[in-house]
Amino acid sequence: EHKQTINFGAGPAKLPPSVLLQAQNELLNYSGTGISVLEMSHRSSDFNKIINKTESLLRELLNIPDNYKVLFLQGGGSGQFSSVPLNLIGLKEDRCADYLVTGTWSAKAAKEAEKYGKVNVVHPKLDSYTKIPDPSSWTLNPSASYVYYCSNETVHGVEYNFTPETNGVVLVSDMSSNFLSRPVDVSKFGLIFAGAQKNVGCAGVTVVIVREDLLGHALKECPIVLDYKVQAEMNSLYNTPPCFSIYIMSLVLEWIKNNGGSAAMEMLNKQKSSMIYDIINASNGFYVCPVDTACRSRMNVPFRVGKKEGNEALEKEFLDGASKRGMISLKGHRSVGGIRASLYNAVTLEDTKALLLPLLVIYVLT
Numbered sequence: 001e002h003k004q005t006i007n008f009g010a011g012p013a014k015l016p017p018s019v020l021l022q023a024q025n026e027l028l029n030y031s032g033t034g035i036s037v038l039e040m041s042h043r044s045s046d047f048n049k050i051i052n053k054t055e056s057l058l059r060e061l062l063n064i065p066d067n068y069k070v071l072f073l074q075g076g077g078s079g080q081f082s083s084v085p086l087n088l089i090g091l092k093e094d095r096c097a098d099y100l101v102t103g104t105w106s107a108k109a110a111k112e113a114e115k116y117g118k119v120n121v122v123h124p125k126l127d128s129y130t131k132i133p134d135p136s137s138w139t140l141n142p143s144a145s146y147v148y149y150c151s152n153e154t155v156h157g158v159e160y161n162f163t164p165e166t167n168g169v170v171l172v173s174d175m176s177s178n179f180l181s182r183p184v185d186v187s188k189f190g191l192i193f194a195g196a197q198k199n200v201g202c203a204g205v206t207v208v209i210v211r212e213d214l215l216g217h218a219l220k221e222c223p224i225v226l227d228y229k230v231q232a233e234m235n236s237l238y239n240t241p242p243c244f245s246i247y248i249m250s251l252v253l254e255w256i257k258n259n260g261g262s263a264a265m266e267m268l269n270k271q272k273s274s275m276i277y278d279i280i281n282a283s284n285g286f287y288v289c290p291v292d293t294a295c296r297s298r299m300n301v302p303f304r305v306g307k308k309e310g311n312e313a314l315e316k317e318f319l320d321g322a323s324k325r326g327m328i329s330l331k332g333h334r335s336v337g338g339i340r341a342s343l344y345n346a347v348t349l350e351d352t353k354a355l356l357l358p359l360l361v362i363y364v365l366t
């Protein structure tokens with residue numbers, strides 16, 4: 001018996017089936033050109049239409065103000081860990097940047113920034129990534145070039161439900177794993193970046209939204225392909241961009257638009273994640289999510305089975321039960337173990353409901 005596969009992967013992640021079908025339909029002959037987007041010159045007028053359409057859809061979906069540039073770059077989220085300091089740490093002479101370190105990804109970003117300037121971690125070091133220190137405990141440096149945070153920590157399932165107040169210092173956010181999962185007031189940020197492979201497409205392209213006045217401050221050793229000013233002036237075409245990934249993003253953005261935009265995504269994502277957290281909360285400690293309730297991620301739900309540290313036999317039983325029902329990629333990140341269900345935009349309510357069955361089955365049987 002063939003069961004439909006449900007992909008709960010943390011990224012690359014599920015894409016809307018209609019997007020895949022459209023890409024398939026257009027693969028051999030894109031819009032009457034007789035060729036595939038994979039084979040198309042990035043300087044052709046056809047590709048120009050694709051990249052411009054992708055940008056205008058993003059501007060529309062996020063209400064991006066006119067004084068922001070939108071870039072489509074290679075190098076992934078990790079490429080931005082170095083691009084951000086290379087471009088922005090020189091905004092002020094001190095070359096100092098404030099970092100909030102609330103999980104694996106912000107920790108990696110802070111470590112990379114140390115190569116280019118001084119990094120100040122604004123709160124006491126966390127011994128586990130399960131909470132966001134209260135803003136009253138942060139010591140922000142008023143002469144920092146920028147304040148950096150990761151709005152959703154994919155590995156630990158820690159998500160900000162507020163925008164940090166920086167008292168005028170440029171705010172930078174890694175939104176790789178919750179981009180377009182809810183509305184965001186772009187005007188509060190100096191820079192937002194996000195890899196596409198979770199909520200808005202496939203691997204290969206990273207979106208950068210950057211306020212114009214921040215361009216032109218790159219360190220002199222900044223590689224030219226990472227220089228936001230150069231890429232902004234060239235409409236992300238200084239060199240060959242990830243053309244096909246940009247095309248896939250345009251299809252996903254259209255899908256988001258047709259499904260109600262970022263506000264509709266937010267409602268859906270809240271509903272989906274609540275279903276899982278409700279079961280965890282009602283399980284009398286059988287399922288354990290270590291994350292503070294105030295910052296539990298709507299995108300990545302990490303939990304242990306059986307007890308706080310996880311009962312490996314029961315976790316295997318859960319994964320086997322899920323796998324028998326066609327559900328894949330539910331294993332927690334190798335650094336934390338346990339289970340992680342990622343519920344990005346393309347994961348439907350029905351997909352999420354399906355997960356309740358294997359959750360209830362071992363709960364009831366144990």
Ligand code: PMP
Pocket residue numbers: 011075076077078079105150152153154155174175176177195
């Ligand atoms: N930031 C976050 C929040 C991520 O989840 C990831 C990847 N999972 C990255 C950065 C790194 O992205 P990439 O693998 O594209 O370099």
